Amino acid sequence: MRDLDSQSQPQSSTLLEWYDHHARTLPWRISPADRAAGVWPDPYRIWLSEVMLQQTTVAAVKDYFHRFTSRWPTVADLAAAPDADVMGEWAGLGYYARARNLLKCARVVAQDYGGTFPDTYDGLIALPGIGPYTAAAISAIAFDRQETVLDGNVERVMARLYDVHVPLPTAKPQLKEKAAALTPAERPGDHAQAVMDLGATICTPRNPACGICPWRTPCAARAAGTATELPKKTPKKPKPxxxxxxxxxxxxxxxxxxxxxxxxxxxxxxxxxxxxxxxxxxxxxxxxxxxxxxxxxxxxxxxxxxxxxxxxxxxxxxxxxxxxxxxxxxxxxxxxxxxxxxxxxxxxxxxxxxxxx
Structure with a gap:
């Protein structure tokens, strides 16, 4: 791993400026302009999208998200839905434990929290089916809490930004530490989405577009010529x-x-x-x-x-x-x-x- 000199440290402000102009349009997202105008995301939609996106691509999730939110516009509506209807709408999205936990969580929020999601990491992680990543994502994106959101896109960006050659998953704590150091007190939700967008659109797994990356100057892997090799991963065992x-x-x-x-x-x-x-x-x-x-x-x-x-x-x-x-x-x-x-x-x-x- 290479250390970045003090003159080339990555700045969240640089990334946020890029995000303000290049943010992806997603059905659950509040745009940077609307967020700056005081519009807050709907925690229900953020939670639903994050659960759907686990182990699944944005492209695969969009239609499901539209159907769910059209049929069940609020968490109370979802909580009142018959299990069979929800499982039927989820069919084809995979990882079906998510759908069961979705219903459990919706019913806890509706019954124990009056239909309002907790606005802190600790409150969110206590809910059924919400783990560390999802709790951090919801608290940052929906409530602008200064939490560190670490998904596959963020791991890849951090591994390249700091030229980390320790393979995943061993490198996760190190990469989270790097991501936490960059998470700002102001606009942490937009920052989290900006890093994810950077990984999804520019710092892609193959053929990263380093020439137009807002963090190209401080990127240690770009300077070392190792960006396409990272992140390294421990070889998977053959599937039976x-x-x-x-x-x-x-x-x-x-x-x-x-x-x-x-x-x-x-x-x-x-x-x-x-x-x-x-x-x-x-x-x-x-x-x-x-x-x-x-x-x-x-x-x-x-x-x-x-x-x-x-x-x-x-x-x-x-x-x-x-x-x-x-x-x-x-x-x-x-x-x-x-x-x-x-x-x-x-x-x-x-x-x-x-x-x-």
């Missing part, structure tokens, strides 16, 4: 592959058999097809059909990748008996009520294979 079976059963009238998965675990609380356990064994998983029938194997497989493993699902098809009696965790969805978009992505892939067979 798991195998499973899903069972698509449809009645003569076009009704579908679905089941609600347990609240805990992957896809928790979501509707999906009945299926077997997912196994790491190279052998085929143990069949677990929801009823006895002449199940037919579809000549195609679902392939999907989660954070920690790849999944391959065989797809079995059968006709749902007219007299089928659903168990508590099962649902027979009428043809006109069935919406493939309510299914998580991996389950929708099975439906798409059936549809295209």
């Amino acid at each position: 592959t798991r195998l499973g079976i899903v069972y698509l059963a449809r009645s003569a009238a076009g009704d579908w058999l679905l089941e609600q998965r347990p609240d805990k675990g992957l896809l928790g609380g979501m509707l999906g097809w009945p299926g077997s356990d997912w196994t790491d064994s190279p052998d085929h998983p143990t069949p677990a059909p929801p009823f006895e029938a002449d199940w037919q194997l579809l000549n195609a497989e679902v392939r999907h990748t989660f954070t920690h493993f790849h999944l391959i699902l065989r797809v079995m098809l059968a006709e749902l008996p007219a007299d089928f009696a659903a168990e508590d965790h099962q649902r027979v969805i009428a043809r006109h009520d069935f919406k493939p978009t309510d299914l998580p992505t991996v389950m929708r892939k099975a439906f798409d294979l059936w549809k295209g067979r």
Whole structure:
């Protein structure tokens, strides 16, 4: 790591001047001009966007954000929503524990805080589903608290600005310390968004546009010619592959058999097809059909990748008996009520294979 001399220290004021002219337009953001005019962000929208953006890109989140805020404009509206409606709107966004925690948090805010979010880091981090990053982001952006916001974009900017070669995640405390030292007492919310915008639009993972960066002069990695090498990351272990079976059963009238998965675990609380356990064994998983029938194997497989493993699902098809009696965790969805978009992505892939067979 190179030390920056006192004549070339990065200044938040330089970055904020750039941000005032180049801030991204985002549906949850208050522009720098509006913020300067005294308009405050809606903490509900900031919280919702930050939860949606965890492990997800801005491009993927925008449409979901618009749908959620149109359907549930306030945290009280969301708190009163049926679980199934919220999980259905979340379908396809992934990391479904976020949706469960979203509802838990909304209900705590509505019931215990009168529908008003706490305005401090300590108050926010006590809420369900809000961790250190999210608490810092909300308190800085929504309430202009002097908190240090450290996401992947900020980590990359700090690693290059100070030429830090310690690999992530080991470097996180060091990079947070650097980011904290730059966070100003005035406009900390705009500063946090400015650093994130810098990483998203100029200090990008590949081919950073160093020539137009507002911090190009004090950037130690630019001077050393190492910007494209940073941040360094500890090599990831290869992902294992798991195998499973899903069972698509449809009645003569076009009704579908679905089941609600347990609240805990992957896809928790979501509707999906009945299926077997997912196994790491190279052998085929143990069949677990929801009823006895002449199940037919579809000549195609679902392939999907989660954070920690790849999944391959065989797809079995059968006709749902007219007299089928659903168990508590099962649902027979009428043809006109069935919406493939309510299914998580991996389950929708099975439906798409059936549809295209």
